[in-house]
Amino acid sequence: MKTLQNIDRRIIYLLVFLALAVPMLQPIGLPFGINESSQKVYDLVDALKPGDVLVLSFDYSPSGQAQLDPQARAVMKHAYSKEGVKIINVAFWPSGPLFADKFLGEMEGTHDKVYGEDYVSLGYVAGAETAISAFGKDMHQAYPRDRHGNSIGDIPMMRDIKSAADVDLMISFGTGTPGVPEHVRQIVTVYGTPFAVCMNSVSVAGNIPYYNAGQMKGYLNGLRGAAEYEMMMKEPGSATASMDSLSFSHLTVIIFILLGNIAYFADPDRKKK
Amino acid sequence: MKSQGLMIAITFVFALIIIIDAFFAIDFISAASTEIQNWGTIIASLALALAAVNLIRIHSRRIRLRRGEWYNSVALLTVMFVQTAIGLVNRSTGEVYNFGFNNIMTPLGATMYALLAFWIASAAYRAFTARSIDSAILLVAATVVMLGNAPIGESIWSAFPSIKTWIMDVPNMAAQRGIMIGGGIGAIALGLRILMGIERGHLGGSDE
Amino acid sequence: MKTGVVFQFVSLLIVCIGIIYYIQKARNGTTYVIRKIAGLEAIEEAVGRATEMGRLVHFSPGIAGLDGVTAAQTFAGLETLGMVAKLVARYGARLFVSIRVAIVLPLAEEIVRQAYMAEGAIEAYEPECVQYLSSQQFAYAAAVMGIIQREKAAASILLGGFWAESLMVAEAGFHAGAIQIAGSANITQVPFFVAACDYVLIGEELYAAGAIASGNPIKLGSIAGQDIAKLYAIILLVIGILGATAGSNFLVDLMGK
């Protein structure tokens, strides 16, 4: 039993790596259902009508990219396919605008939205919670220019959009601070803007009270949430393809916890408390 | 003008403008609140380069004195200067800048924390034990949530996702809400201590 | 007054007045009793055990710095360090304090030195027992793991702001067979501490522990004031829930005003 507990770390690492890599090379395609919270995000986007204003806020950095990129890709594709919906891309994390640019580049030619008329990229403004509050209060003062240097007053679609009160749905792609609490404090509580979140898994448990209280209308949970969105769009992508790896890596961790506990309780020398 | 009293007064006035604006509809306060929030974003923009200046100081000293792995410091500063120059000329929308962002910054940032997958597995095996009621409850709940999250859980027993949802939405929600209310009160108390001039960590200041 | 925020405003006033009142009272000499915090009481046992075994007591005040919102956690950690160092000096155990943020180093050194002095054991104080390891998160964690394993630490006390490195350090301590006492206000890291450590301070318990260890009257007063604010929340909850159960939503409506 002692040897079981003293097994080299690197063997554990190797097993995890295999649990992730093998199912990618030999997929099984285990089925999975759609969580209600994810369905709500989809329904909110789907219910947008021509003329409605959608804000997409990119609040993550490269370290969250593995979970957030597939979510953002799927949600953006859905949003840009909605006719007549006006979309504002913003960012309160410095890497955000570059991710938004990347997806817009990928989607070029797949939608009929015109820059300035139907969508706009406002880019990044520093200041975290302060910037979020300033954006909610007066977008024209918070963003005198868009990401491409155009004066915001010259952008046709922004003429009637002044504050968060004019927004019909706000979605944040977020992995930390500033993130959900900051948006809820400075936007949702003040303007009552409907708000949904695509977030990394670690953040989910702590933000559930906002969901229960209706401050957050729906959420996607990490890579699994992205896969569910892909399924709802009926366009399985990289997230769906990784679900088998997710399954086997979880199984590995659960088995490790079991083995570790067996070894621990079978060890006669374990310190008595 | 080194007076800490003046600094605390500044902090107090700025906070007060924002708080009053939140509860009362007074035109000039509202305008002032909008203006100072935009000031805040300007100062915060300037603060973004502080880390870079700090790095220049630390690493140029290390290179000068040939201390430790000074060649890594050369690499750090070179990459920093080159990418900054590209960004200032090419802007962050430019192709060259995005090459660095997409092929260096993004993969490295993503990998840095990806290693946690290994560490959590190793800790799960070597350290996470149910030796008290607390840790036993935790590990059972964690296992159920994992089985509810991973598609394989549904294949084993179709009820796992709904049990997971219940754990998340009922006991987890209740506990997190209790923590959130307590934490919110704590945050207000910290704010008050700052405004009262008791907590002055940000005014204490120290080199670097 | 804007619409929909009247109740919020009144609540804010109640909370603020409660907190300010108790801080002022504490400043004028009133002392407050704080409930037992198991993790804090276990420190003496842990230090005693380390002395018997002749092995190391490891302490980390977390990886947060001295500014920003997370600074409060570092300060709470350093306040408990004062208590730990006194016990170590009293028992004649061996201490190692690992530091990640350079400006925390002189503070921690001073705290440990003062503790040895207060115990009249300054000749036993070794300056090298407080060390700056690395400013990089994972390099710091790797260094701490190395030390805990090499020295087979008998106790590992982790109190402060911890992030992703928490489970690496806790795993090392567990494997070395150390008594582990850990706490952080970063709730996301608490689960790993619960799974791998013997005593855990959850969230705000860290600040309470710091206040107890330092005896700082303003901190204690603030905690008492925050309790009054919690009592206000509890009262609202009880009244509102009883009302809702009896079929009346008066408080729900009132709170929306």
Add this chain to the structure above:
Amino acid sequence: MIGTWLAAIGTLGLMSFAIKENPFYRFVEHVYVGIGAAHSVVMGWESLQTKAFTPIAESGDYIKLIPLLVGLLLYARFFKGKIWLSRYPMSILVGIGVGLTIKGTIGAQIVNQIRATLVPLTSINNIIIVLGVLSVLMFFYFTRKNTNALFNTSSRIGRYIMMIAFGALFGNAVMGRMSLMIGRVQFLLGEWLGLLG
């Protein structure tokens, strides 16, 4: 092509830490810190253009010179004896931050959370929620005697309910961390080696 190779070398460099801390890892880490700092500078500069230079130059909004000049004082901390100057911009930032926290927290995290908990005790779930919120609040009630039976019992319940919540957090953290590694493995096997269909 060059980009993918660069990314792959960097990825493997950082992953080598899992085997052992090594010089190559430290090199890649330094490169990461360097490019990360550069990104902050560039985005800070662009943010400044949007927020200060444009309004001043184009709309004559000269009042924005104030935060610009005060903000520059942040750099006084790098000059011996002038550190105190850098505390002025800090006092402004802290003031705005405290104001936003106080006014935002009372509604979003306190009043609205309490309000959402005012449910009738007519279902098991509601009872658990009410009991959970109350007992956790009582767990964090510190100024009381250790002999208070009501508090002792309720805070023990609070502790157990928190353990379930921490279990949920733990379970989700596992998913999050595995997802991060999945992203890297997908990159290595797919984009780099071209092994995935």
